[in-house]
Amino acid sequence: MLIVMTAHAGKAEIDNVVRVVETLGFRAHVMPGASRTAIGVTGNQGAVDLSHFENLPGVSEAIRVTKPYKLISLDLKADRTVVDLGDGARIGDGSLAIVAGPCAIENSKQAFAIADVVQRSGAKFFRGGAFKPRTSPYAFSGLGEAALKILADIRKEFGLKIVSEALDDTNLDLVEKYADMIQIGARNMQNFTLLRRVGRSKLPVLLKRGMAATLEEWLLAAEYIMAEGNYNIVLCERGVRTFAQHTRNTLDLAAVPAVRKLSHLPVIVDAAHGTGRSYMVTPLARAGVAVGADGLMIEVHGRPEEALSDGAQSLMFDEYEQMVREVRQIHDVIARNGAV
Amino acid sequence: MLIVMTAHAGKAEIDNVVRVVETLGFRAHVMPGASRTAIGVTGNQGAVDLSHFENLPGVSEAIRVTKPYKLISLDLKADRTVVDLGDGARIGDGSLAIVAGPCAIENSKQAFAIADVVQRSGAKFFRGGAFKPRTSPYAFSGLGEAALKILADIRKEFGLKIVSEALDDTNLDLVEKYADMIQIGARNMQNFTLLRRVGRSKLPVLLKRGMAATLEEWLLAAEYIMAEGNYNIVLCERGVRTFAQHTRNTLDLAAVPAVRKLSHLPVIVDAAHGTGRSYMVTPLARAGVAVGADGLMIEVHGRPEEALSDGAQSLMFDEYEQMVREVRQIHDVIARNGAV
Amino acid sequence: MLIVMTAHAGKAEIDNVVRVVETLGFRAHVMPGASRTAIGVTGNQGAVDLSHFENLPGVSEAIRVTKPYKLISLDLKADRTVVDLGDGARIGDGSLAIVAGPCAIENSKQAFAIADVVQRSGAKFFRGGAFKPRTSPYAFSGLGEAALKILADIRKEFGLKIVSEALDDTNLDLVEKYADMIQIGARNMQNFTLLRRVGRSKLPVLLKRGMAATLEEWLLAAEYIMAEGNYNIVLCERGVRTFAQHTRNTLDLAAVPAVRKLSHLPVIVDAAHGTGRSYMVTPLARAGVAVGADGLMIEVHGRPEEALSDGAQSLMFDEYEQMVREVRQIHDVIARNGAV
């Protein structure tokens, strides 16, 4: 931490800050400057609450330096994490992971038709919502366990690994029973009870970024999970909320290199929620692969205009197939240049 | 809903949209314009998924008109809701409700000292966290049931009504046992499982706005609660996330008149989280009362620099007392002018 | 400045950073910490470009400490600035300055009718646009010099001080000829050529905050003006752009205490542009006074529904008069409590 004094702070105020720093067990380094004094604080193992200092007389501001996360950090583990679901379904090993499927599972026929297209595209992960968080209490909120049973049938039939979202403990017990990977949605990124619960799960976790989450908050949400013992986490950038109105969310692709610089965890890009408009999905999926993500999450629907939720951001079958062709070619470029 | 066609859309495309509208059971009103045609859609009772239309050939955009909320709306109930906790502790009746106390309950002595100051200020509500949502898994997260017991003692000793946050079902059972009002925090504003659960509680609910929630999303969160049968809801503006760095959040006081225009629910302002800096709390508390809020939420702490959480935004006892004096005088002005 | 090394940085990398710091003529203070080393840099008179350091091997981040502004700072001048236009028209002296008038001057009759209401309310400043920055090239952009002549007539007739916006050098020559105070609008807050030009004007300047300006950028825009020799500057908070859709801008009232803490310049609040909706103007004007602003900017229009620009945020005459009554009573409370 660095404590910056005001220009008018005198010796008594500086000494008082030093005293408080030392009382808390840290070491103070006084640095007189041209116009004001700064005091470096070392010796703190974790984050110190800045409020201990900001209100002391003569203090202008306190600046945090030590990062509050540990386990997810490259400082702790320099090798990149590979999340391996078996049967060649891996995220983070340099291959391009594609997680595709409908927003919500609506019925068996719809789901099987989509799974067939997904499997033929070479994707190894199938997504489909059984429990849907909906802004309105009157909107379709998923088929629940019935959807999970359909998903389990798809796994058996097509060999795809199943990714499905859980909203609470009850959901989670069911998702664990039927699926291969638990999705934590943007609205639950700081549902700390749920994070702790998936931290005790044996299944890997796909952790979406909250719609107004800073990079640090997102990484700390992963830290919550990891602190409970679950190391198999995949981060998913899905767009953040801004003033922009041409998209539902503003996809923040710079988050991918930013995560890479700090963490060993894999990171994928959700081009469906990240845009909210089907005509943008393929361009942004290409961009997500080009920026160096470990994979994509994509919504596919045979007839988007009939989808019970999020149809506006789903791809038709032929659009999906063309998108996969394009992103694989881009991934080849990336891999050839050693940029994944 | 209004469907706007592109300038180049022809009769066939317009007829097709009309057909889809009618197939869904609605009525289409074709309005040819100077440069393009618009199609009004009426007959829908609730919100229609725009995605049914946005991808149809020749459609430029679909604009939603019908509001998706019902129960919280002034359209349904023109009289303003008064949330009454008994013993004169009311929110929404034209008086100024003050909900004050420490961020977290740390020990009995601290809590009693603060409660004494709060009660003497004339406030009728005491807040104190037993379960704290913390960004980092390594930060102090509250004393749990021990804190709730202290709060129950405070109610007995000082006659203050107790407001405390619940993060999940287990917490909630305990909060219901000891407290008078359940707080749902910003991070849980779209924790729909929790919203449904408090919707079945007998206690009133204080619903904070999410840090990136639109007005509509916030009102729909209240609608979730009300749809389960709990009509005693108080909204709480606590700042939103923006690019601004001089505050922790940007307090959006325009939300108060905006809520008033649409809903019968009372709305209060949290000047502590809304700023994150103690020197701003009193000015923004005054502004919150001046804008017409039904009350304030304030953090008080005898020695903020020793607080285990959020000390930077707490008021000292004398600052709190002066703040209460000022806001009461402003509330008198507001009341005298009929502007509450 | 503080340079934070990565956890893995070794002695050679630390020594190299120290060498670069010293080469630039500064002093380096090495502070070994529990997990990483930080290096304090002192001796820099102004802001140092962080990029000199961020890309050096072993550097994790560089954190700026020295503030880049000087003249506008309380560090330089502890007494608050009072901008005095003569005849008792002052901003920053503890009185409540009201700057009111139509968005744009449309004709002499309209302007005189409004000026009559403004003067009778006790306000001392009249605003009216002669040159309007409009998002669309096809929208009404002001009457130009003809409007300024009307404004000069109003000054003569009503004794009000005239505030009007300039968009470029040519405008500015005219505004200087006819008005008493130059307004620099939000879109021009970083038009540095214009800032330098008004810095050489003899008239005081009303500097609006840019729609996405940080506090620091806003203060530096004032620093540009002051660096040219014009010390008579009034800052004006007018709302910032956020995701919120219930207002045109999100009025950031916390900017008022934030400016107070750093600068000696007066600051007023524009409740018209800050909300964009007439029903919100009075509540937010009250809040602006309650938060401690030195004054208000308000749009008044006899018949807002006929205004050629910005009618949606203008007050009717009776609304304006009631608003003035309310804010004066609130200002009395503020003044009585020594909180201006």
Next chain:
Amino acid sequence: MLIVMTAHAGKAEIDNVVRVVETLGFRAHVMPGASRTAIGVTGNQGAVDLSHFENLPGVSEAIRVTKPYKLISLDLKADRTVVDLGDGARIGDGSLAIVAGPCAIENSKQAFAIADVVQRSGAKFFRGGAFKPRTSPYAFSGLGEAALKILADIRKEFGLKIVSEALDDTNLDLVEKYADMIQIGARNMQNFTLLRRVGRSKLPVLLKRGMAATLEEWLLAAEYIMAEGNYNIVLCERGVRTFAQHTRNTLDLAAVPAVRKLSHLPVIVDAAHGTGRSYMVTPLARAGVAVGADGLMIEVHGRPEEALSDGAQSLMFDEYEQMVREVRQIHDVIARNGAV
């Protein structure tokens, strides 16, 4: 436009709205709905000021439908615009345009060394600032005409087309004298005087998006230029301001397909300002090409740590050369798939 009445609005209020609509010369289409009435308005050639209606009794809201831009729209001109500077330097023809160079021209030697690398990479455009908009009045603001002379020498020596920014009329005269393309920076995107002036220039214009500009505002800025007769405009996405702190700006790549859907103008991506961090430039440049942009703007500097401005976001020579190799391969994929 669509006017939505409140649920309680009666026949008299509806009739009144219809009367006002017709008085303004438009046609009203009354559409009674399940819970409220909407009134479609047609016949308006351009944008109507919504404020004419929003304050009428019984009106809930007015929703604009007609787009306010004309000339830049695909509705007007279905063929994509190609901006051709001669000698094969084109933007918008399906090739990948690379505009590279230092942030600011610092001296002849630096500029020539960079130009040599840029030319050998196959890029056809050289950028370099002569006039720099700087947030602080004390920062380096460019060499002015001396820099332009160096740029003219570079054109002669390397055959590169010169792109340089103008901040005001005086600058612009000089930029027109020496350069091939005028850059309008983010801070001047709504400097309408400057937009009109470049609209009368014979040189093509590179128009950067403002840091908080909506898509519509950006397109209207281009409309300003085009309305004066200059049709050679290239749009440049350079990131927007958000709460995110891991980048200087949040690069909004969805703006590229969004522009494509509405306008015939070419659009390029500035990966330097769009991120502000050199380690992110190459990944985001790849993403910009993958999303379908017509080109890239890139900052190159031999020794970024010595750059007088923006060194933190510049590439070293070898980083630049590798970046060009990667983006060309991605552009080949895009072109092969017909996705530019």
